[in-house]
Amino acid sequence: MLPKFDVLTDEQINKIHKNSLKILQEIGVEFSYDPAIEVLKKHGQRVEGHRVFFDPDFVEEMVEKAPAEFTLHARNPEHNLVCGGESIIYMPGYGAPFVYDADGGKRDATMADYDNFVKLAGASKNMHMTGGTVVEPTDVEDEIRHLKMAYSHIINSDKCFMGSSSGYEHARDSIELTALLHGGLDVIKEKPALICLINSVTPLKYDDRMLGGLMAYAETGQAMVIASLVMAGSTGPATMAGALSLQNAEVLAGITLAQCVNPGTPVVYGSTSAITDMSTGSLSIGNPENALFTSASAQFSRFYGVPCRGGGGLTDAKTVDAQAGYESMMVLFATSTTGVNFVLHTAGILQYYMAMSYEKFMVDDEIAGMILRYLDGFDCDSDEKMAYDVIEKVGPGGHFLTQKHTRKNFKTEFFKPQLSDRQSFDGWSKDSLDTNQRAKLKWQEVLANYTPPELDPAVKEKIEAFIANRSKELLK
Amino acid sequence: MLPKFDVLTDEQINKIHKNSLKILQEIGVEFSYDPAIEVLKKHGQRVEGHRVFFDPDFVEEMVEKAPAEFTLHARNPEHNLVCGGESIIYMPGYGAPFVYDADGGKRDATMADYDNFVKLAGASKNMHMTGGTVVEPTDVEDEIRHLKMAYSHIINSDKCFMGSSSGYEHARDSIELTALLHGGLDVIKEKPALICLINSVTPLKYDDRMLGGLMAYAETGQAMVIASLVMAGSTGPATMAGALSLQNAEVLAGITLAQCVNPGTPVVYGSTSAITDMSTGSLSIGNPENALFTSASAQFSRFYGVPCRGGGGLTDAKTVDAQAGYESMMVLFATSTTGVNFVLHTAGILQYYMAMSYEKFMVDDEIAGMILRYLDGFDCDSDEKMAYDVIEKVGPGGHFLTQKHTRKNFKTEFFKPQLSDRQSFDGWSKDSLDTNQRAKLKWQEVLANYTPPELDPAVKEKIEAFIANRSKELLK
Numbered sequence: 001m002l003p004k005f006d007v008l009t010d011e012q013i014n015k016i017h018k019n020s021l022k023i024l025q026e027i028g029v030e031f032s033y034d035p036a037i038e039v040l041k042k043h044g045q046r047v048e049g050h051r052v053f054f055d056p057d058f059v060e061e062m063v064e065k066a067p068a069e070f071t072l073h074a075r076n077p078e079h080n081l082v083c084g085g086e087s088i089i090y091m092p093g094y095g096a097p098f099v100y101d102a103d104g105g106k107r108d109a110t111m112a113d114y115d116n117f118v119k120l121a122g123a124s125k126n127m128h129m130t131g132g133t134v135v136e137p138t139d140v141e142d143e144i145r146h147l148k149m150a151y152s153h154i155i156n157s158d159k160c161f162m163g164s165s166s167g168y169e170h171a172r173d174s175i176e177l178t179a180l181l182h183g184g185l186d187v188i189k190e191k192p193a194l195i196c197l198i199n200s201v202t203p204l205k206y207d208d209r210m211l212g213g214l215m216a217y218a219e220t221g222q223a224m225v226i227a228s229l230v231m232a233g234s235t236g237p238a239t240m241a242g243a244l245s246l247q248n249a250e251v252l253a254g255i256t257l258a259q260c261v262n263p264g265t266p267v268v269y270g271s272t273s274a275i276t277d278m279s280t281g282s283l284s285i286g287n288p289e290n291a292l293f294t295s296a297s298a299q300f301s302r303f304y305g306v307p308c309r310g311g312g313g314l315t316d317a318k319t320v321d322a323q324a325g326y327e328s329m330m331v332l333f334a335t336s337t338t339g340v341n342f343v344l345h346t347a348g349i350l351q352y353y354m355a356m357s358y359e360k361f362m363v364d365d366e367i368a369g370m371i372l373r374y375l376d377g378f379d380c381d382s383d384e385k386m387a388y389d390v391i392e393k394v395g396p397g398g399h400f401l402t403q404k405h406t407r408k409n410f411k412t413e414f415f416k417p418q419l420s421d422r423q424s425f426d427g428w429s430k431d432s433l434d435t436n437q438r439a440k441l442k443w444q445e446v447l448a449n450y451t452p453p454e455l456d457p458a459v460k461e462k463i464e465a466f467i468a469n470r471s472k473e474l475l476k
Numbered sequence: 477m478l479p480k481f482d483v484l485t486d487e488q489i490n491k492i493h494k495n496s497l498k499i500l501q502e503i504g505v506e507f508s509y510d511p512a513i514e515v516l517k518k519h520g521q522r523v524e525g526h527r528v529f530f531d532p533d534f535v536e537e538m539v540e541k542a543p544a545e546f547t548l549h550a551r552n553p554e555h556n557l558v559c560g561g562e563s564i565i566y567m568p569g570y571g572a573p574f575v576y577d578a579d580g581g582k583r584d585a586t587m588a589d590y591d592n593f594v595k596l597a598g599a600s601k602n603m604h605m606t607g608g609t610v611v612e613p614t615d616v617e618d619e620i621r622h623l624k625m626a627y628s629h630i631i632n633s634d635k636c637f638m639g640s641s642s643g644y645e646h647a648r649d650s651i652e653l654t655a656l657l658h659g660g661l662d663v664i665k666e667k668p669a670l671i672c673l674i675n676s677v678t679p680l681k682y683d684d685r686m687l688g689g690l691m692a693y694a695e696t697g698q699a700m701v702i703a704s705l706v707m708a709g710s711t712g713p714a715t716m717a718g719a720l721s722l723q724n725a726e727v728l729a730g731i732t733l734a735q736c737v738n739p740g741t742p743v744v745y746g747s748t749s750a751i752t753d754m755s756t757g758s759l760s761i762g763n764p765e766n767a768l769f770t771s772a773s774a775q776f777s778r779f780y781g782v783p784c785r786g787g788g789g790l791t792d793a794k795t796v797d798a799q800a801g802y803e804s805m806m807v808l809f810a811t812s813t814t815g816v817n818f819v820l821h822t823a824g825i826l827q828y829y830m831a832m833s834y835e836k837f838m839v840d841d842e843i844a845g846m847i848l849r850y851l852d853g854f855d856c857d858s859d860e861k862m863a864y865d866v867i868e869k870v871g872p873g874g875h876f877l878t879q880k881h882t883r884k885n886f887k888t889e890f891f892k893p894q895l896s897d898r899q900s901f902d903g904w905s906k907d908s909l910d911t912n913q914r915a916k917l918k919w920q921e922v923l924a925n926y927t928p929p930e931l932d933p934a935v936k937e938k939i940e941a942f943i944a945n946r947s948k949e950l951l952k
Binding site: 019023280317330366435 | 478479483484492495498503505506527574576580582677679680681708709710711712713714715718719720721752753754755757760764765767772792794795796797799800801802803805806810813827828830831842843846847849855860861862863864867870872873874879881882885889890891893895896897898899900901903904905908910911912915
C-alpha cells in the first residue's frame with residue numbers, strides 16, 4: 001500500500017476544525033428525534049427545543065472514544081474486513097432508483113436487479129463487500145423492502161453487507177437477521193457483522209428515521225458510517241473550505257451522539273460532499289471538487305483517528321462513455337491514494353447516484369482492479385525482482401521476450417485487464433465494440449456462471465421464518 | 477499545488493539507483509555515434525568499440541551539473557514556462573502516424589491535421605505548450621518535415637514548442653529557426669527557447685540520429701528531454717523494479733553525455749516505460765504499471781535534482797469510449813499528483829501512441845482542466861472562504877442558493893466543464909450524445925473560432941526565407 005497523500009496543510013486542517021466546532025457550539029444542530037435529544041441532554045449538552053449546541057471539548061472527548069479501526073465479520077471468515085488504517089474496502093453503488101441500460105434506456109430498478117448486483121459483487125475479486133441497497137427495488141413494498149434486501153445479501157454471497165438504517169424498527173430487523181446468520185446477538189455484539197449508513201440532512205439536521213437507525217446500531221455495537229453530503233452552492237456554502245467545515249460539523253455531531261449512546265461504537269467518518277452544478281441546479285459528483293472533498297475527508301479522519309468513508313466510481317454521465325470513465329477514475333483514484341477506507345459506490349453508478357448500470361459496474365470493477373494494482377507499488381525485495389542478471393544476460397540491443405525470467409514474472413507483476421482492449425486497430429475493428437458493448441457481454445457471462453456459496457439449511461430456515469413472520473406483521 | 481506523493485520508499489530508491497549504476501558500470505551502454513564516443517572517452521570513461529562503461533562517481537558528478545529547473549522562453553513572454561520544482565507543463569500527444577475519427581475510421585495523419593492540433597493546443601487554456609510532432613504528417617517529404625512542423629508552431633501559436641531531434645542537421649535547423657524567432661542564437665543561448673525529445677533504444681543503446689540531436693541541443697544550450705521507454709516483458713525485464721533500473725540506467729547515461737558536451741545543459745529526466753501486453757505482444761500504456769513507472773520516475777527526478785517528464789492522457793483504446801476515459805485519467809492523474817513537470821502526450825492519444833484523435837484531444841483537455849483544479853486544492857485564506865457567517869445566516873434546514881455569498885464564489889471555486897454532461901436523464905436523452913459525439917462538435921467549434929496570434933511580418937519573412945532556402949538544399 002502506497003503512502004497516502006494530503007491535500008490540506010496542518011494549518012488548513014486546524015482552521016477548518018475550529019470553524020466546525022464554532023458552528024456546533026454557536027449555530028447548533030437539529031435532531032428531530034426525542035430519544036436522541038434525551039441522550040445529548042443527559043450528557044450535558046445545551047438543548048433548545050430540538051436544537052443542540054455542542055460543547056467543543058465534549059465533542060473532542062466523544063470522538064476520542066471511537067475506535068481507530070475495527071473488524072467487520074463475514075459469514076465466511078475469509079471475507080472478514082478490517083476497516084481503518086491501511087485498509088481499503090470496495091463495494092457497489094448504493095440507493096439508485098433507476099437502471100440505465102447499454103442502449104441508453106431507463107427503467108425502475110427491481111428486486112431482480114438487486115439480486116444481480118449482489119451476485120456481480122459476490123463474483124468480483126475487487127469488491128470486498130456486496131454493499132447494501134445496491135439499487136432501490138421499487139417492485140417490493142416499502143414496509144418489507146429491508147427484509148428482502150438483507151435476504152439477497154445473505155443467500156447470494158458470503159461477504160459482509162450493509163443493513164437498513166431506515167428507522168429504529170427496520171434497523172433492529174437487519175440486526176436480528178444478521179444475528180441469526182452469525183449465531184446470536186451476543187456473537188455479533190462481540191464481533192460486529194453489520195454496518196449501516198447514517199446521513200445527515202444538510203445543513204445541520206438529522207431526521208428521526210436516521211437517528212432511530214443510529215441508536216439501534218449503536219445499542220447493539222454494530223458499525224455505522226456517519227456521512228454528510230453538502231451540495232456546495234445549494235445545501236452548503238459555495239466555497240470549498242466553508243462546505244468542508246459544514247460537513248465536518250455534521251459528521252462530528254453524529255459521531256458524538258453514537259458515542260454517547262454506546263462509547264466505543266465503531267463509526268466511520270463519511271463524506272459525500274460535492275458541488276451543485278449551477279447551470280442545472282443539480283448535484284454533480286464526477287468532478288475535481290468531489291475528489292478534493294473526499295481526499296480532505298480522509299485527512300480529517302486521520303486527524304480524528306477514525307476510519308473514513310468516501311468516493312467511489314462517481315460520475316454524472318448518463319451512459320457508459322468516456323465521461324463515465326474519466327470521472328469515475330478521478331474520484332476513485334483520489335479516494336484510494338489519499339487514504340479512504342470504506343468506499344460505497346465503487347461500482348455501477350451513473351448520473352449522480354440516480355442510476356445503476358450493469359455495464360458501468362463492469363467498467364468500475366476494472367477501474368478498481370487497476371487502482372488496487374497501483375497501490376501495490378514496486379516489489380524490490382529479491383534479486384529476481386531487481387533483474388540485474390537477466391539484464392546482463394540480454395545486454396544492449398537484446399530482447400527479453402523469450403527469457404525464462406519473463407515467463408516467470410509477468411503474471412504477478414502485470415495487471416491483467418478483464419475489459420480493456422489492447423489489440424491493434426485491425427484486431428479491434430473486426431467488431432469495433434466499445435467498452436460499453438464489451439461490458440454488456442461480460443456481465444452477462446459473469447451472471448451466467450455465478451454460483452452462490454452454500455448456506456447452512458438450518459440457518460437459512462430460521463432466517464426465512466423470521467422474514468415471513470416479520471413480513472406478516474409489517475404488512476398487516 | 478498539492479504535495480507530491482511517493483510510490484517508492486527511500487530504501488527502494490537506493491536499491492534501484494545502485495542497480496542502475498552497476499548496469500552502467502558493468503554492462504555498459506552502446507552509442508552508435510562517434511562524436512559521442514569521443515566526448516565520453518575524453519571525459520575518462522572506459523570505451524570498447526561503441527560500448528561505454530560508466531564510472532558511478534562520474535555519473536553522479538555529471539548529473540549534479542544539470543539544473544534543477546530552467547525557464548523555457550516563448551515568443552509571447554506570458555507563455556514562458558518554468559520547468560522543474562512545483563511546475564507542470566501540459567502539451568498534446570507526440571509522434572502518432574494515424575488519425576482515428578469519431579466514427580471508428582483510421583487514416584494517415586497529414587500536415588493539415590498537424591496545423592489543426594497545434595491550433596487546438598494554442599486555443600486550450602490547459603495546454604501550456606503546443607508540443608512538437610503533434611502527428612507525423614506523412615504527406616510531407618521526410619527531408620523537410622521538420623521545417624514544416626516548426627513553421628506550424630511558429631505561425632499558429634505564440635506558446636513554446638519542441639524542435640526536431642532527428643540527427644544533428646535537422647536539430648540545427650530547428651534551433652536556427654527558433655533563433656530567428658527570438659532575435660538570434662545568442663539570445664536563445666542565454667534564454668533557452670527550444671526543447672527536444674531524445675529517446676534511448678532500449679535495452680541500453682542510443683542511435684546516431686538521437687545522439688546527433690542531443691549534441692546539437694547541448695552545444696547551443698537548448699533543453700532536452702532524455703527518455704527511456706522500457707517495454708517490460710520485451711525490451712526490458714518483466715519485473716517492475718528491474719525495468720525501472722534499466723530505464724534509470726539509460727536516462728542517466730544520456731544526461732551524463734549531455735553534461736559532458738556542455739555542463740549545465742537543461743535536461744529533463746524522461747520516463748515512458750510501460751509494459752508489454754503478453755497476449756498480443758504489443759506495447760500497453762493505459763495501465764497501472766505505466767502510472768507506477770511515471771510516479772516512480774518523478775521521485776527519481778527529485779532524487780537526482782532534475783525536472784521530470786512522463787505520463788499523459790495515455791490509453792490503448794481505439795475509440796473515445798469509457799476505456800479511453802479511465803485509462804487516460806489514471807495515468808494523467810498519477811503523473812500530475814506525483815510531481816511530473818513536463819507532460820508530453822497530455823491530449824489526443826489513442827492506441828499506445830499509434831493515433832491521434834480530435835475527439836480524444838477534447839476529452840483529455842477536459843481531464844487536464846479537472847486535474848489542474850484538483851491541484852489547486854482548498855483556499856482557507858479568508859473569512860469569506862471559511863463561510864461561517866453565511867452558514868450562521870442560513871442556519872439548520874436553510875438554503876444557500878439565493879445567498880450573495882454563493883453567487884460571488886461559485887465561479888472561482890468550482891471547475892466549469894467544457895465537455896462533461898451534467899443534465900438530468902431527460903435533458904440528456906433529447907439527443908443522447910455520448911462524449912465522443914459531443915467532443916466532435918466541440919473541436920469543430922474551437923477550430924472555426926481560432927485566430928492565430930500576430931507574428932511580426934519582418935520575422936515571418938526571415939523565417940520563410942530560411943525554410944525556402946533549406947528546403948531547396950535538402951530536397952536537391
